Amino acid sequence: xxxxxxxxxxxxxxxxxxxxxxxxxxxxxxxxxxxxxxxxxxxxxxxxxxxxxxxxxxxxxxxxxxxxxxxxxxxxxxxxxxxxxxxxxxxxxxxxxxxxxxxxxxxxxxxxxxxxxxxxxxxxxxxxxxxxxxxxxxxxxxxxxxxxxxxxxxxxxxxxxxxxxxxxxxxxxxxxxxxxxxxxxxxxxxxxxxxxxxxxxxxxxxxxxxxxxxxx
Numbered sequence: 471x472x473x474x475x476x477x478x479x480x481x482x483x484x485x486x487x488x489x490x491x492x493x494x495x496x497x498x499x500x501x502x503x504x505x506x507x508x509x510x511x512x513x514x515x516x517x518x519x520x521x522x523x524x525x526x527x528x529x530x531x532x533x534x535x536x537x538x539x540x541x542x543x544x545x546x547x548x549x550x551x552x553x554x555x556x557x558x559x560x561x562x563x564x565x566x567x568x569x570x571x572x573x574x575x576x577x578x579x580x581x582x583x584x585x586x587x588x589x590x591x592x593x594x595x596x597x598x599x600x601x602x603x604x605x606x607x608x609x610x611x612x613x614x615x616x617x618x619x620x621x622x623x624x625x626x627x628x629x630x631x632x633x634x635x636x637x638x639x640x641x642x643x644x645x646x647x648x649x650x651x652x653x654x655x656x657x658x659x660x661x662x663x664x665x666x667x668x669x670x671x672x673x674x675x676x677x678x679x680x681x682x683x684x685x686x
Contacts, residue, residue, distance in 0.1 A: 515664065
């Protein structure tokens with residue numbers, strides 16, 4: 471695993487992720503419920519190639535205009551503090567983690583000790599109550615992302631936390647899912663292989679275009 475020590479949600483972080491297959495988008499490759507290839511794969515391929523070609527993230531990658539995301543960012547520190555006390559552990563902030571081939575990555579909210587990690591969600595109260603009633607629905611919702619974090623980091627487990635200060639937290643420990651990993655493996659490998667091939671082909675087209683249009 472390669473660590474890129476940048477602060478999450480910053481310009482540097484978004485640039486580090488540009489053109490990279492990320493765990494948060496694994497659902498675009500493999501549907502979490504049926505474990506079949508997703509029809510979102512091709513649009514996602516186009517997005518990654520566009521980011522790679524431009525050398526920067528697309529303008530809408532940030533998503534900071536969403537009020538609930540802003541709320542989640544503000545409350546993450548509170549959730550971390552609760553988790554550290556609850557589990558009696560220290561959490562380590564991490565920016566971006568890359569697989570050795572630098573084509574697949576993830577942005578865990580934190581690493582825990584030598585073996586674990588943490589993903590924090592701060593949803594609306596009604597959504598949180600749904601997770602409280604059925605914690606497995608939280609795991610199912612973020613199956614691809616958490617399994618992706620496990621895959622990229624090589625950690626033994628990730629704790630998935632849904633947090634609301636006025637309602638009891640929901641905390642579930644997630645370990646590698648053999649069925650999901652088995653299904654994801656060939657789909658991810660094929661997608662990454664095509665991404666690499668398309669990069670090479672577009673690089674040739676790009677070089678030819680720039681040679682013919684030096685002021686482009």
